[in-house]
Amino acid sequence: MSRDQPSATSARAERDRVADALRARIDSGELRPGDSLPTQKALMDEFDVERGVVRKALALLKSEHRLADVGRGSPPTVAEPANHREGASSLTADVELAERLDVAFQATDVTLDVFGLTTETLNSAIAPTLMAIRAGRVAPRSVTCRIMVPSPEAHLALPFLIDDPADPRPLQRLNRLIELHTRAFAHGMQYLGERGLVQELSVEVRGVPLTPTTKLYVLNGTEALTGFYEVVRNSVPAPFSEDHMDIYDVLGLNSHLFRYSAGSDSRGKSDVDFVEHSRTWFASMWETIAKPYLFTSQASTA
Template identity: 50%
Template sequence: MTEESRIADVLRQRIRSGELPRNSRLPTQHALAEEFGVNRTTIRQALTVLEREGYLTARGRGAPAVVTSPAAEAPRPADVELAERIALAFRSEHVAIDAFSLTTETLNAALARPLLAISAGDLAPRSIAVRVIVPRPEGTLAFPRLVADPGDPRPLERLRRISATFCGSLRHQLLSLAERGLVPEVSVQIRTVDVTPLLKLYLLNGTEALTGYYQVVARPVGFGAEELEMYDVLGLSSMVFRSSADKDRRDEQEAAFVAESQRWFESLWSTIARPVTLG
């Protein structure tokens, strides 16, 4: 990677995270050159890249660049995008995560980095509140199910085991932060609903929503010593779309989508969702 590409990546991430909000001015080229240890020509090349992508306005002679609305970016797999966004969410003093998904597998994986950072003393949030809604595996779900025999109970039994494992691990890892004195307040609540989730939704700190569709595929899945051909979903690799209600939002419609997604989650949470007891 060239120096200008590396610098453009750093500045792009600062804009996407809101560290450099819309309409703010970048530091001067001289200040950026000192920060990154390069000459001003390299800085100008990096800024030109960001101008072409729509992150910065054209610069006047000697004037610092101004941040514009971030360019729309292609969606990324859930495990990649969620991990990055949750890592940024954990920089807040009070962390709040609401999730609706088939299991908590993707969420568990995304939490690994910030939990390690808290253990190392690099992050120190004052509170963490996590609420999760997953389907009730004992209910009737459209998937997973065998391709040849929709009534076979083994796919749902497998889902029950997976869900219990990941939900239990999620609860244990987060509550242990409070038990070890690393985070003063930690709350983990898990509820179930009698629906088959056709999409996944993650709401972070009330300011952004990540949504993705579950694509149903036929694939062989191990169950004990057997291999079963079933209709299932690949949650980790499903693409997610990010919407923001914060200062990096592209428009008011995007902010309205985040607010409506939060209201939708609250409507499930406060009505038909039922607490689950983990052993």
């Protein structure tokens, strides 16, 4: 059967149509864990689409952890639910977040709300998605990012010098890291807007006078990931010096994230409630005590 080559927009719509139908069969139990899907040829005929559309639909379902063995020469199988998979909790924060960002950016309109210490994990995790957008494999119409980090003027509980908790240098170092990572994230996103890869783009960074003990990511308003910062003893370079400082620091990049969904893969009311309360909590902070983050260059020109 001959099929016309679809445009990028219609191809995405066709991909979503195929993925939605297969997703519904999986979620309803019509296709159970371990069951094989129809062959790509059978799916092409059933949905009257090109093979590339079928492959993209299968890749999308794989990124949602609904399919296993995609692209191995035989029809993929339905994966075990996330809470039943061995090793599902062994992913580090940046790897887990990267997988969820990849799924989130498949949406037409993307929203991302983040609360954390430095956004280092976010920067590491977003890199594959940015590359996918630049390559044209992912094409959201709009992206709205709200980033909330500690205010540069706040006196935080951590980090601090073990031998002299009043020493300001650990906090000065932290503020430089916050500025480095938030600027890098903002610049990476702004590049997409400047190149016309995203039609509507908004990135805003605000500071709050709080010491984060957990990190939170709310994706598209339907998914929340949270993780704990661990307090560790660390030896770090002193600012503008060859000396090192022994400090009590916080570790977040290699921590683990807990995922909650209000979407079709939700585990129940507790998941939905957590996502809703995460959204409410973030909005309450953002709209009250969070203030526009004053970067060093802004301060020097004020």
